[in-house]
Amino acid sequence: MGIIDDGRSAAEGGARRTGGVVLPPARLADVARMAGVSKGTASKALNDKSDVRSETRLRVLEAAEALSFRPSAIARNLTSGRTGTVGILTNDLDGRFVLPILAGAEDALGAGEISVLLCDARGDAIREQRHLKTLLERRIDGLIVVGGARTEPRPTLGRDLPIPVVYAYAPSSSPDDLSLVSDNRLGGRVAAEHLWEIGRRRIAYIGGDASFVASREREEGARAALADLGGELIADGALYGDWTERWGRAMASRLLQSNPEIDAIIAASDGLARAALDVLRDQGRRVPEDVAVVGYDNWSIIVQNTRPELTSIDMELEAMGRLAASRLFGALSGHDLGSGVEALPVQLIVRASTVKDDLDGGSPG
Amino acid sequence: MGIIDDGRSAAEGGARRTGGVVLPPARLADVARMAGVSKGTASKALNDKSDVRSETRLRVLEAAEALSFRPSAIARNLTSGRTGTVGILTNDLDGRFVLPILAGAEDALGAGEISVLLCDARGDAIREQRHLKTLLERRIDGLIVVGGARTEPRPTLGRDLPIPVVYAYAPSSSPDDLSLVSDNRLGGRVAAEHLWEIGRRRIAYIGGDASFVASREREEGARAALADLGGELIADGALYGDWTERWGRAMASRLLQSNPEIDAIIAASDGLARAALDVLRDQGRRVPEDVAVVGYDNWSIIVQNTRPELTSIDMELEAMGRLAASRLFGALSGHDLGSGVEALPVQLIVRASTVKDDLDGGSPG
DNA sequence: CTGTTAGCGCGTTCAA
DNA sequence: TTGAACGCGCTAACAG
Numbered sequence: 164m165g166i167i168d169d170g171r172s173a174a175e176g177g178a179r180r181t182g183g184v185v186l187p188p189a190r191l192a193d194v195a196r197m198a199g200v201s202k203g204t205a206s207k208a209l210n211d212k213s214d215v216r217s218e219t220r221l222r223v224l225e226a227a228e229a230l231s232f233r234p235s236a237i238a239r240n241l242t243s244g245r246t247g248t249v250g251i252l253t254n255d256l257d258g259r260f261v262l263p264i265l266a267g268a269e270d271a272l273g274a275g276e277i278s279v280l281l282c283d284a285r286g287d288a289i290r291e292q293r294h295l296k297t298l299l300e301r302r303i304d305g306l307i308v309v310g311g312a313r314t315e316p317r318p319t320l321g322r323d324l325p326i327p328v329v330y331a332y333a334p335s336s337s338p339d340d341l342s343l344v345s346d347n348r349l350g351g352r353v354a355a356e357h358l359w360e361i362g363r364r365r366i367a368y369i370g371g372d373a374s375f376v377a378s379r380e381r382e383e384g385a386r387a388a389l390a391d392l393g394g395e396l397i398a399d400g401a402l403y404g405d406w407t408e409r410w411g412r413a414m415a416s417r418l419l420q421s422n423p424e425i426d427a428i429i430a431a432s433d434g435l436a437r438a439a440l441d442v443l444r445d446q447g448r449r450v451p452e453d454v455a456v457v458g459y460d461n462w463s464i465i466v467q468n469t470r471p472e473l474t475s476i477d478m479e480l481e482a483m484g485r486l487a488a489s490r491l492f493g494a495l496s497g498h499d500l501g502s503g504v505e506a507l508p509v510q511l512i513v514r515a516s517t518v519k520d521d522l523d524g525g526s527p528g
Numbered sequence: 529m530g531i532i533d534d535g536r537s538a539a540e541g542g543a544r545r546t547g548g549v550v551l552p553p554a555r556l557a558d559v560a561r562m563a564g565v566s567k568g569t570a571s572k573a574l575n576d577k578s579d580v581r582s583e584t585r586l587r588v589l590e591a592a593e594a595l596s597f598r599p600s601a602i603a604r605n606l607t608s609g610r611t612g613t614v615g616i617l618t619n620d621l622d623g624r625f626v627l628p629i630l631a632g633a634e635d636a637l638g639a640g641e642i643s644v645l646l647c648d649a650r651g652d653a654i655r656e657q658r659h660l661k662t663l664l665e666r667r668i669d670g671l672i673v674v675g676g677a678r679t680e681p682r683p684t685l686g687r688d689l690p691i692p693v694v695y696a697y698a699p700s701s702s703p704d705d706l707s708l709v710s711d712n713r714l715g716g717r718v719a720a721e722h723l724w725e726i727g728r729r730r731i732a733y734i735g736g737d738a739s740f741v742a743s744r745e746r747e748e749g750a751r752a753a754l755a756d757l758g759g760e761l762i763a764d765g766a767l768y769g770d771w772t773e774r775w776g777r778a779m780a781s782r783l784l785q786s787n788p789e790i791d792a793i794i795a796a797s798d799g800l801a802r803a804a805l806d807v808l809r810d811q812g813r814r815v816p817e818d819v820a821v822v823g824y825d826n827w828s829i830i831v832q833n834t835r836p837e838l839t840s841i842d843m844e845l846e847a848m849g850r851l852a853a854s855r856l857f858g859a860l861s862g863h864d865l866g867s868g869v870e871a872l873p874v875q876l877i878v879r880a881s882t883v884k885d886d887l888d889g890g891s892p893g
Numbered sequence: 894c895t896g897t898t899a900g901c902g903c904g905t906t907c908a909a
Numbered sequence: 910t911t912g913a914a915c916g917c918g919c920t921a922a923c924a925g
Contacts, residue, residue, distance in 0.1 A: 238918035275658035293640035603902035
């Protein structure tokens with residue numbers, strides 16, 4: 164009760180409502196006073212330092228509990244220089260990529276240890292600069308820049324930032340920066356090898372927007388894998404357009420007409436794969452018996468809803484987020500951040516569009 | 529140059545790398561010293577206060593620029609009590625709902641004015657508590673709690689928090705809290721009225737998981753609208769299951785078998801609507817000529833990729849985010865936060881699944 | 894073991 | 910118009 168009459172205005176700071184009464188948040192001094200000790204002792208007790216009699220510690224903890232005391236990370240980090248906060252700057256409109264990365268980053272240091280300030284620049288350079296300025300003012304410990312759908316190199320934020328920066332998903336244009344990307348060639352390779360293993364020999368590739376390097380790299384990976392195995396990739400050389408299913412259907416139709424013998428399709432995205440499945444269905448071709456299909460992204464909304472469910476390549480974005488965050492905090496501990504582009508492995512998720520008796524293809528999730 | 533020899537260790541705080549040299553971030557004192565003024569004067573100059581000779585102001589601004597000075601929001605807000613930060617606590621796994629809400633919240637105060645700490649509890653109460661604790665320690669100015677896919681009331685965080693809280697998308701279980709939700713009944717009504725207007729009279733509803741109140745409310749809205757218009761909703765009373773397209777296809781098949789005369793379908797989600805479109809296509813029924821279809825959520829990945837593109841109900845989640853943030857900051861200015869559940873309007877987005885000559889149905893986006 | 898003091902970086906008095 | 914001093918809430922260093 165002694166904490167309301169110390170002259171502090173109820174309007175300052177965040178107000179604490181308890182049973183309708185408005186109180187300012189409890190401070191360390193309030194806890195110390197209630198426990199009958201000094202601030203220093205209270206601080207030690209709350210932070211599990213030694214040099215505190217256990218009985219005293221107990222009194223402090225009880226007082227803190229009674230007052231719903233929450234130490235101000237603001238004040239604490241004003242001294243330590245660390246805020247326990249990282250920024251994520253992104254252009255990823257629908258969050259397909261950034262959210263798994265965010266989840267991974269949160270996990271890297273144990274949930275609750277680190278908080279993430281998420282800023283969406285929405286493809287606007289001005290907005291990006293404003294967000295960056297705000298993040299720096301908030302003294303984030305590190306920054307993860309997550310590319311949007313496009314994986315082309317993006318402009319670097321420069322080297323004269325006071326904090327370590329990791330570029331994820333889309334690389335930085337500068338080789339001095341550290342960029343973590345998904346290994347698109349490996350993805351194409353893994354897809355092709357899987358199809359080869361299940362006996363397919365007439366394998367075609369359906370690309371998305373040709374201006375996306377991801378689309379081309381995935382094709383290159385598939386092509387290289389088949390060459391290694393003594394086969395080759397079927398393509399009429401113009402299988403690129405955009406990422407819509409509409410375009411995917413047009414491509415698939417043309418492909419099936421020009422190369423009716425194909426027994427497998429690798430698509431550059433799950434959407435394109437779904438488009439291929441639709442066309443195959445319209446034409447009465449069975450999947451996977453007649454034609455096997457592999458998608459890319461392992462996007463649950465698609466892969467679990469197609470007929471049959473879709474085998475796909477998972478980019479393991481959570482792992483990317485974990486790695487980004489641990490590199491960031493490693494740099495803060497003095498380890499070298501590193502530089503250049505690191506390509507991270509992908510994983511093949513097999514479903515019924517390539518292997519018929521997929522046991523967990525029924526309703527996984 | 530005079531700022532490196534003042535005894536400050538390069539290891540403290542975030543280090544500033546300029547051309548390979550590691551420097552601590554510039555402080556107000558550094559700027560003041562370089563400009564040859566006191567900290568007080570520098571502060572006034574930087575914050576556009578009067579009482580500073582314009583020539584002095586210029587010198588200060590130049591010094592700040594030269595040192596890449598970024599005022600520490602941490603230190604500033606330690607005094608002001610405001611951090612310019614709001615927390616968003618969510619369980620929305622794939623971010624379909626939370627990201628538009630986040631975007632709206634950012635916009636409410638002008639981008640850059642406010643930053644958002646996004647925390648994903650992933651449906652785990654323990655993790656939620658840990659996140660909440662962290663957010664409170666970071667002294668966020670307010671909190672937005674965004675429900676996951678399920679719109680049932682969620683447990684309140686209680687009233688004894690030191691900051692205002694708004695529940696968005698899914699309401700709080702407590703009527704004392706302020707909850708902003710989408711008006712599902714209105715959505716059902718709008719869909720039904722649209723179909724009625726284009727001449728449909730045999731309208732059926734396909735629900736998702738019956739345990740989701742959203743699904744039931746949308747049906748109620750459609751039913752009430754048709755009753756008002758002198759019609760009625762066709763339903764065999766068991767059109768609920770889950771939200772998968774697999775289930776949607778099963779429901780649609782059964783519906784078309786038991787009620788072959790239907791000329792329109794309202795689905796409780798875009799996924800279910802897509803499932804209905806697939807079944808109609810398999811059965812050779814034309815959309816929209818024979819059967820018109822309306823989805824729900826206006827989820828671009830679905831509505832723009834179906835054949836034909838899908839008319840849908842948009843919940844305007846950005847507006848919800850804007851409103852949530854402005855309520856939060858209104859409360860900080862002394863306005864009453866309010867309480868109870870506020871249902872926000874939705875918007876019908878017409879595409880080719882209901883109106884054939886939809887002009888921008890070609891490739892919007 | 895406990896209390897006291899001195900900052901962390903900034904904005905904001907009040908004097909000069 | 911400028912400068913010096915204080916305080917925001919906390920931790921670390923030292924004194925008792």
